[in-house]
Amino acid sequence: GNSVTQMEGPVTLSEEAFLTINCTYTATGYPSLFWYVQYPGEGLQLLLKATKADDKGSNKGFEATYRKETTSFHLEKGSVQVSDSAVYFCALSRVGQGAQKLVFGQGTRLTINP
């Protein structure tokens, strides 16, 4: 079946450090891939997405590239800020019937210290 595996947290970094959160997936066909972010006390917000191989999603300085050969969608940011502290979820949606159903990783809690 379809599944998403994320780098285990929590992750703690200093401000301006480089961030990578690993995400790999298992899926039939060519799913769409997403990163969601959840700030304390809030719902999940879509951070970025990619719908086909080699696509790069980007938003707010974050980037992730859809790598079909390694079935990965790692999240990166060159210089993190304290305001980036949140929980990050990698997710995929199936192709075809049931495309509206999101499959999530377990989430990675990120804390940025000043």
Added chain:
Amino acid sequence: NAGVMQNPRHLVRRRGQEARLRCSPMKGHSHVYWYRQLPEEGLKFMVYLQKENIIDESGMPKERFSAEFPKEGPSILRIQQVVRGDSAAYFCASSPTHSGSSYNEQFFGPGTRLTVL
């Protein structure tokens, strides 16, 4: 334009009681999804509804759980005779449309944290 609203934000129930979780989608959205997040786990899909119709309930437990999205009013996730294992965060999401096999962005609410004593 208000986002997806969920209430209550926190709900405490004793074993055997009923829990009712409400979700009001964003204005103009006619599709609602419920997800459950158990402690230390990712979100798991439960059910997908349109107005007055259940489209996909493949993630719903077979017993005690039900969901509805009436023509008027919010979507309700109902858990009867709650047990401690039902303690989790329940998230609702909505989307504006569903066009065949393409994905439409889902907008999430803040969640309801259910604690069963």
